Amino acid sequence: MSVETGDEFVDGAPDAIRARLALALDFDDIVEALRVARVMRPWFGVAKVGLELFSAAGPEAIEALIDEGYSVFADLKLLDIPTTVNKAARVMGSLGATYLTVHARAGVDHLAAGVEGFATGATMAGLALPICLGITVLTSEQADPGSLESRVRFAVEAGCGGVVCAASDLGAVRALGPDLLTVVPGIRPAGVGADDQARPATPQEAVTAGAGLLVIGRAVTHASDPVLAASGIARAVSSAS
Ligand code: C5P
Secondary structure (H helix, E strand, O other): OOOOOOOOOOOOOOHHHHOOEEEEOOOOOHHHHHHHHHHHOOOOOEEEEOHHHHHHHOHHHHHHHHHOOOEEEEEEEEOOOHHHHHHHHHHHHHHOOOEEEEEHHHOHHHHHHHHHHHHHHHHHOOOOOOEEEEEOOOOOOOOOHHHHHHHHHHHHHHOOOEEEOOHHHHHHHHHHOOOOEEEEOOEOOOOOOOOOOOOOEOHHHHHHOOOOEEEEOHHHHOOOOHHHHHHHHHHHHHHHO
16 A cells, blocks of 8 residues: 655555556575565566576566566567467466567567467466567667667567667657557666666656656665665656656
């Protein structure tokens, strides 16, 4: 239950704000990941499981985070032949993940295989339709604007529910796919170091530019006071919305 009293957001964020905040649990240890997830639950509605945690704990990580009340974002960045992507996506759907990432650069067939598999897995398990996300341009990649455009078009054509993109690409993405959910990593409150993020944005900048879901990792998990950092980000998202 969120509390919006005199000291707004200190005890938690409203559900509408939590639903837009994804906590990146970039740990190689399920015990540590769950400890952080439990502390951060009042501010985050989505838990992101990346390759590191999935390599360490596999499906157990997905199931444990669902049990904690999170929507799970399986950030596996799938890139393989369409049949393999389809089957892996089906497994993730059946496990109850709400979001799954697939690389958009591989093209429409590949993305469509992910969309179909993810939906089928969820449907077979009696779960709500999940959202397959196309990864547009990694911040470590040297990609031209043409690549961004073609990848967003692939995602739309394949039936992806959203894309992952940098805040600086939100204008172009929204023009090409106005109905796509936009998922934005690289969030850094003013004054917090960028680490290895090449194109960071503040929470306010990302929301103002149209971000749907903000991915927050080290700005909270490496903060000297993670609760203070989380409440500040939730407050910033609320005031910019
Ligand atoms: O930087 P932060 O810890 O907030 O990272 C959150 C997520 O952003 C990571 O889990 C990763 O998926 C993504 N990331 C990225 N580009 C980088 C570094 C991380 O998109 N250079």
